[in-house]
Amino acid sequence: MDNFIDAAVEQFAHDHTEPETDLYRRLREETYRVMSSPQMQVGLIEGRFLKMLVRLIDARNILEIGMFTGYSTLMMAEALPADGRLICEIDSKAEAIARRYFAESPDRHKITIQMGPALETIKMLSGPLDLVFIDADKVNYSNYYEACFPLVRPGGLIIGDNVLWSGKVIDPKDDNDHAIVAFDRLMQSDPRVENVCLTVRDGMMLAWKRV
Numbered sequence: 001m002d003n004f005i006d007a008a009v010e011q012f013a014h015d016h017t018e019p020e021t022d023l024y025r026r027l028r029e030e031t032y033r034v035m036s037s038p039q040m041q042v043g044l045i046e047g048r049f050l051k052m053l054v055r056l057i058d059a060r061n062i063l064e065i066g067m068f069t070g071y072s073t074l075m076m077a078e079a080l081p082a083d084g085r086l087i088c089e090i091d092s093k094a095e096a097i098a099r100r101y102f103a104e105s106p107d108r109h110k111i112t113i114q115m116g117p118a119l120e121t122i123k124m125l126s127g128p129l130d131l132v133f134i135d136a137d138k139v140n141y142s143n144y145y146e147a148c149f150p151l152v153r154p155g156g157l158i159i160g161d162n163v164l165w166s167g168k169v170i171d172p173k174d175d176n177d178h179a180i181v182a183f184d185r186l187m188q189s190d191p192r193v194e195n196v197c198l199t200v201r202d203g204m205m206l207a208w209k210r211v
């Protein structure tokens with residue numbers, strides 16, 4: 001993943017953001033040691049931003065599509081009240097790591113893992129959801145958006161990660177590139193939402209469901 005921000009400026013932003021606890025540091029280091037695509041982890045700035053969004057909209061029920069080893073999950077769980085939360089994942093190696101770190105977290109009781117393809121999980125859910133964070137397989141991003149939309153409460157947020165896809169959205173070539181561009185266009189043209197495309201990390205699209 002390319003970084004859009006000058007490395008020194010990014011470091012400054014990192015150093016002026018609520019820091020990681022030891023739990024996050026160990027989770028990050030283990031993920032980079034043992035997982036094949038560790039850069040999928042959202043990292044401190046995006047993680048803290050997600051936590052801030054959970055706080056700002058008083059979210060109670062969150063759906064995270066693509067948990068990986070659980071870094072973003074733990075960040076959002078910090079800001080949740082005691083109930084709510086569900087996460088979809090299909091990779092059992094990532095799940096095993098996430099479960100070990102969740103077990104150490106004071107927020108572990110807020111986290112429910114649902115293993116299996118996310119589109120199947122969404123079919124089993126009932127709303128209302130306050131926030132959906134889409135961060136799984138890129139070819140299904142638009143499907144996730146449409147599938148979860150009816151479950152999101154008015155005033156709720158749908159967030160897509162990696163929406164600038166290391167800049168490949170400018171000249172899309174493969175299926176993933178085109179899927180991300182299609183997802184960005186879908187949100188941009190959806191009259192049911194107000195949206196903003198942010199240059200945080202690899203790009204974050206925020207869509208607020210109109211009331």
Ligand SMILES: C[S@@+](CC[C@H](N)C(=O)[O-])C[C@H]1O[C@@H](n2cnc3c(N)ncnc32)[C@H](O)[C@@H]1O
Nearest residue numbers: 040041042066068072089090091117118136137
């Ligand atoms: C970009 S990573 C998520 C990173 C995570 N948010 C973090 O900060 O650590 C994407 C994850 O989505 C999972 N995934 C891919 N396809 C999926 C599917 N169809 N259903 C559920 N999870 C899926 C992958 O196994 C991977 O762990």
